[in-house]
Amino acid sequence: MESGRGRRPYVVASCAMSVDGLIDDASDRRLVLSNDADLDRVDQVRAECDAILVGAETVRRDNPRLLVRSARRRRLRREEGRPDSPLKVTLTRSGDLDPAARFFTEGGAETLVYAASAAYTRTRDRLGSVTTVVDAGSSPEPDEVLADLWARGVRRLLVEGGERVHTAFLTADLVDELHLVIAPCFVGHADAPRFVGPGPFPHHPGRPMTLVEVRPIGDVALLRYRLGSGRDAAAGDQADR
Numbered sequence: 001m002e003s004g005r006g007r008r009p010y011v012v013a014s015c016a017m018s019v020d021g022l023i024d025d026a027s028d029r030r031l032v033l034s035n036d037a038d039l040d041r042v043d044q045v046r047a048e049c050d051a052i053l054v055g056a057e058t059v060r061r062d063n064p065r066l067l068v069r070s071a072r073r074r075r076l077r078r079e080e081g082r083p084d085s086p087l088k089v090t091l092t093r094s095g096d097l098d099p100a101a102r103f104f105t106e107g108g109a110e111t112l113v114y115a116a117s118a119a120y121t122r123t124r125d126r127l128g129s130v131t132t133v134v135d136a137g138s139s140p141e142p143d144e145v146l147a148d149l150w151a152r153g154v155r156r157l158l159v160e161g162g163e164r165v166h167t168a169f170l171t172a173d174l175v176d177e178l179h180l181v182i183a184p185c186f187v188g189h190a191d192a193p194r195f196v197g198p199g200p201f202p203h204h205p206g207r208p209m210t211l212v213e214v215r216p217i218g219d220v221a222l223l224r225y226r227l228g229s230g231r232d233a234a235a236g237d238q239a240d241r
């Protein structure tokens with residue numbers, strides 16, 4: 001894998017959480033905190049991206065499809081010469097991923113797995129027929145993954161979680177824009193995953209993010225923040241429309 005700190009895609013992080021900051025409960029069933037109108041908003045955000053990234057734990061827990069759902073948005077993408085849905089990307093240290101997961105099987109979108117070197121051979125043997133596996137060194141680090149995605153032509157990336165991935169990208173100061181949706185409920189489980197875990201977040205109380213929008217969407221609230229130094233403002237402006 002190419003490494004280095006060169007150019008990287010514009011990164012949008014997206015998360016729906018309960019009022020107590022949780023993104024799932026402790027059950028096997030996936031918890032959807034967005035309402036239908038918000039899921040449709042997320043679909044538009046997906047349609048504007050070149051790639052969607054989630055952690056392997058999210059692939060295991062949620063078995064997500066990560067596709068553009070709207071036929072109209074897929075058609076618009078096709079008319080622009082883009083694939084129906086963005087490239088799907090995941091990061092794994094263990095390589096514990098099921099080739100039958102919907103991440104790999106649904107929608108015909110291209111997929112990419114960044115696997116830690118220790119798990120690379122095993123992961124390639126297991127998944128090589130359904131995906132492209134990249135050796136990501138001692139562990140997949142956000143800056144190196146972004147540099148590699150840039151080299152593969154990804155200019156706008158949507159990071160959809162879960163907790164470890166959001167924490168890694170945000171503490172590394174590699175998110176340009178955060179879309180945080182608050183659902184009107186508490187989850188209350190001690191063992192449930194949170195939006196983020198503890199870490200050295202660059203946007204601490206002394207260096208807050210910039211709140212650019214507060215939007216009620218039915219019974220949920222969308223908070224949109226700008227992070228960092230406002231790099232690549234043109235790419236960010238897309239989200240202001």
Ligand SMILES: Nc1c(N[C@@H]2O[C@H](COP(=O)(O)O)[C@@H](O)[C@H]2O)[nH]c(=O)[nH]c1=O
Pocket residue numbers: 014015016031032033034038039042054058059062063064065066067160161162
């Ligand atoms: N539960 C939840 C989200 N979950 C995210 O969406 C993924 C599922 O995608 P798909 O299989 O394509 O529907 C899931 O793995 C997680 O990354 N997103 C949201 O905007 N709001 C929600 O309430």
